[in-house]
Amino acid sequence: MNTVTRPATAYTPLPITPDALARLRDVDDAGQPCVPYVDHEGGSPLRCCLRPVAPGERVALVSYAPLRRWAAETGATPGAYDEQGPVFIHADPCPGPAGERVGYPFARAGALRTLRRYNARGQIVGGRLLEIPDDETQGFDTAFDEAFADPEVALVHVRAVEYGCFHFEVRRPA
Numbered sequence: 001m002n003t004v005t006r007p008a009t010a011y012t013p014l015p016i017t018p019d020a021l022a023r024l025r026d027v028d029d030a031g032q033p034c035v036p037y038v039d040h041e042g043g044s045p046l047r048c049c050l051r052p053v054a055p056g057e058r059v060a061l062v063s064y065a066p067l068r069r070w071a072a073e074t075g076a077t078p079g080a081y082d083e084q085g086p087v088f089i090h091a092d093p094c095p096g097p098a099g100e101r102v103g104y105p106f107a108r109a110g111a112l113r114t115l116r117r118y119n120a121r122g123q124i125v126g127g128r129l130l131e132i133p134d135d136e137t138q139g140f141d142t143a144f145d146e147a148f149a150d151p152e153v154a155l156v157h158v159r160a161v162e163y164g165c166f167h168f169e170v171r172r173p174a
């Protein structure tokens with residue numbers, strides 16, 4: 001964890017919602033039961049609190065379908081664009097992201113991300129690779145500006161390139 005103060009972000013990175021978390025802590029989006037364990041090493045990205053696991057926390061690795069969850073709220077029908085994949089969450093109810101947001105979650109200069117854009121119907125409408133620059137917040141802000149410059153884009157999913165795993169989503173600002 002670095003202690004450098006980072007500027008507030010222009011867009012809001014969204015964690016998994018409390019309702020979805022409650023379900024994932026029972027049965028995940030692949031139909032598998034949640035299996036909690038104590039992570040003694042820490043460091044994995046928690047999608048409930050948008051911060052790394054601290055050593056000794058009780059967590060679970062579950063399969064999550066972010067587009068399906070979003071579509072259930074909005075009435076969209078993503079069809080074949082629905083995807084699911086592994087995410088770490090706290091195994092027990094947790095407060096979510098704490099305090100004032102500083103920087104984007106899991107941002108590290110040099111790391112590779114893919115930003116996938118979806119329209120209001122849940123269909124993919126483009127994407128791009130982002131190598132996070134030294135100014136991490138500016139790099140993400142600019143990439144989201146670019147995504148939402150297309151009026152069709154309703155939301156953006158940020159994923160790690162190497163593992164393909166979902167990090168967080170950003171919706172078009174109201």
Ligand SMILES: [Zn+2]
Pocket residue numbers: 046048049089090094095096
């Ligand atoms: Zn949490």
